[in-house]
Amino acid sequence: MKEKGIKVGEISINNITFDIIFIKKKYYQKYTYYRFKDNKFYIYSYFKYNENELDTHLKYIKNLFNKFVKSKRINIENIINTKLNKNNLNSIYILGKEYKIIDNLDDSNTKYIYIFNKYIDVTNIDSTNIVSLYKTLYNDIYSLIYKRFIYYEELMNIPLKERYILRFRDMTTLLGSNSRKTHKITLSYSLIPYSLDIISSVIVHELAHYFEFNHSYKFYNIVYKYSPNYDELQTKIKRRIYS
Numbered sequence: 001m002k003e004k005g006i007k008v009g010e011i012s013i014n015n016i017t018f019d020i021i022f023i024k025k026k027y028y029q030k031y032t033y034y035r036f037k038d039n040k041f042y043i044y045s046y047f048k049y050n051e052n053e054l055d056t057h058l059k060y061i062k063n064l065f066n067k068f069v070k071s072k073r074i075n076i077e078n079i080i081n082t083k084l085n086k087n088n089l090n091s092i093y094i095l096g097k098e099y100k101i102i103d104n105l106d107d108s109n110t111k112y113i114y115i116f117n118k119y120i121d122v123t124n125i126d127s128t129n130i131v132s133l134y135k136t137l138y139n140d141i142y143s144l145i146y147k148r149f150i151y152y153e154e155l156m157n158i159p160l161k162e163r164y165i166l167r168f169r170d171m172t173t174l175l176g177s178n179s180r181k182t183h184k185i186t187l188s189y190s191l192i193p194y195s196l197d198i199i200s201s202v203i204v205h206e207l208a209h210y211f212e213f214n215h216s217y218k219f220y221n222i223v224y225k226y227s228p229n230y231d232e233l234q235t236k237i238k239r240r241i242y243s
Helices: 051-070 076-085 131-136 138-155 196-208 217-226 230-238
Strands: 006-013 016-024 033-037 040-045 091-094 097-100 112-115 118-121 165-169 176-179 184-188
Touching: 006 051, 033 051, 040 051, 097 112, 131 138, 138 165, 138 196, 176 196, 184 196, 196 217, 196 230
Parallel strands: 016 040, 165 184
Antiparallel strands: 006 016, 033 040, 091 097, 112 118, 176 184
């Protein structure tokens, strides 16, 4: 469910302007926290927004941004390209395949892609809200990725009783996560443009945490055993090479 917030300001970092959105949480929490998502900064707090505290928020937001840039969770070049090209999509990649946008099917201004044996309206889709398209195609996309997921669970000899629940979420800074508490593996919607082979490298990474819940030498031995070209596939993700 999309959270409702109010725009309380803007911040310019590295000559890029970002909106600042304030979201008041319904449940009590002692600390205010911050997120970077969809090229916007979000402030989450149980308390009402106080404009006198904006300077303090800006300080934390700048620190968060610099931290993410340093750890390569934020790619400035990608942000600039997204802002420049968000309304100029000529094609869309899904599972490593390029789908050209069709705009001459009828007399209207409606735009489509043809995928999974059907025409999908992408008139209002750009690079800032493309996750909404993935959600429209969720069942078709999920079924293909889930087959790979089951394949690797069996290949890696994860006991039937210990099999995971697979889900997708809109995650800004992570490609995937493995929750011990819920025994669920979550993949980011940002993986959808990539081929199944590339997505499989992330699946193997998260499943390897069943054996080693860390990123130790032993952990990566497991990863490389089941995904020998793991480094190459991860480099493709970093460089946005979809297949």
